[in-house]
Amino acid sequence: MNKLELKSIHQTFTGKKQRTSVLSDISLHVKEGEFVSVIGPSGSGKSTLFHIIGGLIAPSSGEVWLDGRNVTGRKGLISYMPQQPALFPWRNIESNVALAQEVAGESRDAALEKAREWLPKVGLSGYEREYPHVLSGGMQQRVSFLRALLGPQEVMCLDEPFGSLDALTRQEMQAWLLNIWEQNKRSILFVTHSIEEALFLSDRIYVLSNKPARILEELVVPFARPRQEDVLLKAEFHELRQHIQSRLRQELSHE
Ligand SMILES: Nc1ncnc2c1ncn2[C@@H]1O[C@H](COP(=O)(O)OP(=O)(O)O)[C@@H](O)[C@H]1O
Ligand SMILES: [Mg+2]
Incomplete structure (x- = not known):
């Protein structure tokens, strides 16, 4: 069974002068004990998606399901680590x-x-x-x-937790997170804009488009667990990185 499932989430913010569509038909899931990343350009709506999952805002349409129950708009059911500590x-x-x-x-x-x-x-x-x-x-x-x-809570949402750290500390923290997670497998949904970070940590990756964010692609990361740092050197790692990078570049050129 899916631990967490988003069913066709749409989000539009209505301001005084204009309506901004931020999320468009986002459906994704995280299985029990799975580490899933969402990668997308900055401003694409990733934090908004987490606010919806956490029940801080209600989506314009669509549903959030946890353990087979519709929990849309309910707070406190998911543990959340924000962008800043x-x-x-x-x-x-x-x-x-x-x-x-x-x-x-x-x-x-x-x-x-x-x-x-x-x-x-x-x-x-x-x-x-x-x-x-x-x-x-x-x-x-x-x-x-x-x-x-x-x-x-059994599902953790981490919103670019290492975004503000320098490169070296960031690598240490990634290795540390993997180690803790491999001992204590929670279901994790992880937001990042770093392709390497997503590939190094995840079981699966969803690639988002520019705002309004749609899911461009879902990838299964093929590297074994417990994951070793030498995956960073593998040809397959570089191929996957190139592939995601070119998808995201296409998006940027459409801005
Ligand atoms: N409460 C709000 N009202 C209007 N626009 C918002 C609101 N919250 C976020 N946005 C807009 O939604 C877009 C996506 O923001 P965000 O989810 O923070 O992106 P990301 O986390 O991917 O960088 C941005 O253009 C932002 O200005
Ligand atoms: Mg954000």
Whole structure:
């Protein structure tokens, strides 16, 4: 059964002067334990799609299904990691991590205990009582990711989580994410505009067009799990990258 399924989502924003069509007939799915990426030009509507999945906005038409139930417009059912880490500056690291569990009804003590158990696993031992401003961008992203991971929801949506990091930190974070995910297989929908990132991490990739976003193509990524960094050197990796790149270039030239 599909864990998450979007059925023909359309989204149009109506402003004072004009109507903007952002999403056009988006249908996609994520199976149990699957890592799926959505790649598309910036401004194509990827974050809007996540806001719809999270129930923050209702789509103009179409439906969001979770575990075989229609959950369109319902909040709190999916764990969400936003583009920026969005940590609370007045909460220390362990209590930032505990937040998603507390919101879901877990006791504060149990939530903190779980946070303390996991922080060393993401390389943040000793930072439990520090405040977010002390941490680098990459460390803040790990806190934000851990908060989403420890929530009770079974589907995680990650919106360009590594977009603001430098190239080296970004590679480290990708390897780190794969490692955590391979130990604890959640269903993930991952938004990125990096082709390499999508190919390195995913089981499947949806390629989106320019706004209004349609699905141009769905690709199955053929590399074995657990995935090794040497896939980046394979001829097949380069062929797939070229293929996606040329699809996205065609889109840009139609702007
Ligand atoms: N509430 C809104 N009202 C009007 N336009 C919006 C609103 N939210 C997003 N948009 C427009 O939708 C388009 C897609 O935005 P977004 O989903 O953030 O793209 P992406 O995440 O792919 O970069 C943009 O052109 C943006 O201006
Ligand atoms: Mg976005």
